[in-house]
Amino acid sequence: MNIDGRTRVIVHLAYPSTHLRTPSFFNPLIEQQGRNAVLVPWQVSPENLPKVWDALRLCESLAGVIVTIPHKTDVAGLCDELEGAARFLQVSNVARRTEDGRFIGRMYDGPGYLQGLRNEGHEMRGRRVLLLGAGGAATGIAHSLVEEKVERLTIANRTRSKAEDLAAKLNTEFGTDIVSAGEAVGGDHDVVINATSVGLKADDPLPIDPDSIQSDALVGEVIMQPDVTALLEAVRARGCTIHKGKHMITGQTQLLADFLLGPLGAD
Numbered sequence: 001m002n003i004d005g006r007t008r009v010i011v012h013l014a015y016p017s018t019h020l021r022t023p024s025f026f027n028p029l030i031e032q033q034g035r036n037a038v039l040v041p042w043q044v045s046p047e048n049l050p051k052v053w054d055a056l057r058l059c060e061s062l063a064g065v066i067v068t069i070p071h072k073t074d075v076a077g078l079c080d081e082l083e084g085a086a087r088f089l090q091v092s093n094v095a096r097r098t099e100d101g102r103f104i105g106r107m108y109d110g111p112g113y114l115q116g117l118r119n120e121g122h123e124m125r126g127r128r129v130l131l132l133g134a135g136g137a138a139t140g141i142a143h144s145l146v147e148e149k150v151e152r153l154t155i156a157n158r159t160r161s162k163a164e165d166l167a168a169k170l171n172t173e174f175g176t177d178i179v180s181a182g183e184a185v186g187g188d189h190d191v192v193i194n195a196t197s198v199g200l201k202a203d204d205p206l207p208i209d210p211d212s213i214q215s216d217a218l219v220g221e222v223i224m225q226p227d228v229t230a231l232l233e234a235v236r237a238r239g240c241t242i243h244k245g246k247h248m249i250t251g252q253t254q255l256l257a258d259f260l261l262g263p264l265g266a267d
């Protein structure tokens, strides 16, 4: 990678940043495409985020930011404009900086997750899906799952009211009644997706009892470090098909690059 005075910088805001894998997918892609840009991890605590954000507005080399745990909701509030699903969900995982220091936020976790599933041969249309979590990543994925016309979507979250609010919002937005809040129990769901942050830390408990999941179900993660989480290991031992968290990134890397840097050849 040839970094020079014209290199456009993208910072990856996270806390902690030690688990980040996006740079290892993103940087080779933009290098291969001959784009003069680089993605750099920045570990920023939630309390310092507003101050850092104000400083980023002034950085003229900055193309934008990619955002992950725990900043996606806060960043949506800090953006000057939100587009598409980000506006509906008030959650943003990427923001482009304009020349005059404004930020335009979008949300690609949902489209990226669905593309990642598709790339691995998994279609979601007509499936019965249990989604664990109602935070930033989960809301984006939930939005895309309903858009994709799953048969049923159950959302289970530690704070149940957040799952109920999200279910109601999605049913209203799409004019449907297929989304509901429920318990973290596999039951007759044929797809289970962990979109909580449980599993990031080595001593975390499992986000769901693996024995409650059908042995022919597909179980997906959003957590990408470790590559195979304790949950994926446990359900694989039961015979389930597993879908690693890294596919959420591989599915959306190109989408993020095009949004932040413009179409190929424009930077």
Ligand code: ATR
Pocket: 068, 069, 070, 071, 072, 073, 132, 133, 134, 135, 136, 137, 138, 157, 158, 159, 160, 162, 195, 196, 197, 198
């Ligand atoms: P992200 O933007 O990556 O989704 P987030 O918005 O902070 O991160 O959301 C984290 C999700 O993990 C939430 O659904 C959270 O549940 P709450 O809404 O109840 O906070 C869930 N989560 C985090 N820690 C958890 C824990 N120890 N047990 C169960 N769920 C947890």
